[in-house]
Amino acid sequence: MLVGLPPNPAPTIRTSCQLRWGRPKDLDDARDVLAVQGIDSLDLEQIRTWCHRLSRDAALETVMAEVKRVIEKP
Numbered sequence: 001m002l003v004g005l006p007p008n009p010a011p012t013i014r015t016s017c018q019l020r021w022g023r024p025k026d027l028d029d030a031r032d033v034l035a036v037q038g039i040d041s042l043d044l045e046q047i048r049t050w051c052h053r054l055s056r057d058a059a060l061e062t063v064m065a066e067v068k069r070v071i072e073k074p
Helices: 010-021 024-037 044-053 057-071
Strands: none
Touching: 010 024, 010 044, 010 057, 024 057, 044 057
16 A cells, blocks of 8 residues: 555445345455455445445354454464
8 A cells, every 4th residue: 555545445345335235256255355455454344334234244244254264274
């Protein structure tokens, strides 16, 4: 990331949309975005807000658990 520039919102928006759609391929894509971009580099509060509004909290938690399991794997 370039110093002084705001983070790119596209991955956050894309992840929120994929979780909303909820098809298996979309959930895989959301997981991949979170894994590649890094959970800490995205606006997780914004993603959580939209998932809550769309009743997709469970999908987000499932995807995040998968990402954490893969990242923490020895």
